[in-house]
Amino acid sequence: MSENILPQQFQTQSWLKKLTLFDWFFAIVLLVGSVYAYTQYAAYMDEYEVGILFGSALSLIGLGWGWKPSRLLFFAVTALSLFAISIYNPAMQALAETGLTGQAAIDVLNYDKEQSKFFLKFLISSQSATMWMSALFFMATIAYFIELLGRSDFAGKVATAMVWSAVTMGLVGLMVRWYESYLLGADIGRIPVSNLYEVFILFAVITAMIYLYYEVRYETRAMGGFVLLIISASVIFLLWYHFEKGAAEIKPLVPALQSYWMKIHVPANFVGYGGFALASMVGVAFLIKERALRHNPGSLMATRLPATDILDDVMYKSIALGFAFFTIATVLGAMWAAEAWGGYWSWDPKETWALIVWLNYAAWLHMRFTKGWRGSPMAWWAVIGLFITTFAFLGVNMFLAGLHSYGEL
Numbered sequence: 001m002s003e004n005i006l007p008q009q010f011q012t013q014s015w016l017k018k019l020t021l022f023d024w025f026f027a028i029v030l031l032v033g034s035v036y037a038y039t040q041y042a043a044y045m046d047e048y049e050v051g052i053l054f055g056s057a058l059s060l061i062g063l064g065w066g067w068k069p070s071r072l073l074f075f076a077v078t079a080l081s082l083f084a085i086s087i088y089n090p091a092m093q094a095l096a097e098t099g100l101t102g103q104a105a106i107d108v109l110n111y112d113k114e115q116s117k118f119f120l121k122f123l124i125s126s127q128s129a130t131m132w133m134s135a136l137f138f139m140a141t142i143a144y145f146i147e148l149l150g151r152s153d154f155a156g157k158v159a160t161a162m163v164w165s166a167v168t169m170g171l172v173g174l175m176v177r178w179y180e181s182y183l184l185g186a187d188i189g190r191i192p193v194s195n196l197y198e199v200f201i202l203f204a205v206i207t208a209m210i211y212l213y214y215e216v217r218y219e220t221r222a223m224g225g226f227v228l229l230i231i232s233a234s235v236i237f238l239l240w241y242h243f244e245k246g247a248a249e250i251k252p253l254v255p256a257l258q259s260y261w262m263k264i265h266v267p268a269n270f271v272g273y274g275g276f277a278l279a280s281m282v283g284v285a286f287l288i289k290e291r292a293l294r295h296n297p298g299s300l301m302a303t304r305l306p307a308t309d310i311l312d313d314v315m316y317k318s319i320a321l322g323f324a325f326f327t328i329a330t331v332l333g334a335m336w337a338a339e340a341w342g343g344y345w346s347w348d349p350k351e352t353w354a355l356i357v358w359l360n361y362a363a364w365l366h367m368r369f370t371k372g373w374r375g376s377p378m379a380w381w382a383v384i385g386l387f388i389t390t391f392a393f394l395g396v397n398m399f400l401a402g403l404h405s406y407g408e409l
Contacts, residue, residue: 019065026071027061044186048260067213069164076168081175084124087117088183103250106180126180126192127248129173130201134235136166137204141232144224148304156221163208163228170205174198181250188252193266196397197247200238202267204231207274210321214278214314220306223314226281230386237394261336268329273393275322276361279315280386283379286311290376312374315382323361330354353392360385 034057038050045053064071106125122128140162147156174192182189192198211227241247285305292302305311333354334344345351364381367373 022071023065026064026074030057030061030064030074033057046260049263052260052263069212069216070209073164073168073171077171077175080124080129080168080172081179084120084172084176085179087120087124088179103184106183124172124176126173126177127242129169129176130238130242130248133166133170133173133201133204134239136162136169137208137228137231137235140166141225141228144221144228148222148225149300151304156224159224159228160212160215160221163212163224167205167208167212170201170208174201174205177250184250188250190253190258191263193270194253194257194262195247195251196394197238197241199266199270200234200241202270203273203277204234204238206267206270207231207234207277210271210274210278210318214318218306218310218314220310222305223282223285223311226285227278230277230281256340259336259340261332261339265329265332265336268325268332272322272324272326272329273389275318275320275325276357276382276385276389279318279322279382282311282315282318283382286315286379287376287383290379308375312378315379316368319361319364319382319385323358323365326354326358326361330358349396350392353396357385357389357392360388 034054037053038045042050060074064074120128123132140159143155143159143162146152147159177192177198178189181192193202207227208231211224215221215224286308288301289305289308289311292299292305293308296302333351337346337351338344364378364385368378
């Protein structure tokens, strides 16, 4: 043939031509919203925060274009958050006339039998939304295992819907908490990623979102129960921290955290943690699948869990994603440290263990790329990596003192 004609499945199209009207509408809404936020709050932002605002908008546009379901998630979170704010505004003003302001007024709207607002009390205040997120994650975990063990496709669809709903409520909880912090005072208001309570919500949401992407990408729900186990474990800690320590109370930030670096360092860190956590639970599924194939090829786990190649690929991609963001977060943290404490690195326990986590996953990726390691050794490594990461994330705060001691339990 004189012409090199590619088969239809290999023909590519400009990514711009693939965008739909809804894609462009989504982008315009985000950009208009960012411009509006800038015009309203420019006086409160420095040049770094302006960069974060528009950088976040562009990142969300890219996410929406690359992963279509996230667009509806964004609109749902925005609508529910604005609805909550619309309830808070007149109600807070009315209570202010009676002498109630700040946290006392928020508590009245959420809990007082006479004056509480139904939607705030039961659905979309920050604490109510967080409780809904927690319950939905627990129920989704059960539903995923019913789908896996009972071969129920309906249960799997319900589980997926629950995870999407949990992610929505978790994000709404964070957005409304952000607004509630400003109701307490402009000097108290801040993005809700500054303490263990808030970042555990963030961790659960990010890990679930990464999982949902892979669920669609590989067209399987069989990994869901395993991934939701680690999310449910984090939610159990969150609930204990909430009820036992009163961690949901919004408090002023310590000076070290009053920085624009926090707005990008912490979210990047938790994309990393989410990727590592997901990889570890997929590693558990891999080990169960491999053992089942070896000892009883006709068993439920051997037939229902995804192929080992798929599990291995998800494990690798999750660690690669986590490593990329954890690297960015570590660099940002070093720059933050230089500004706050006068040095990029001080061998603080948190920094030291962050380096250990980074080296662990760097070695994991190195062995896969250069030695071609796959299968059980890498799955075991991913599982062990979870314990290393957990200690770096939580154990250091509990047992070791240092410059990061403001994050202790």
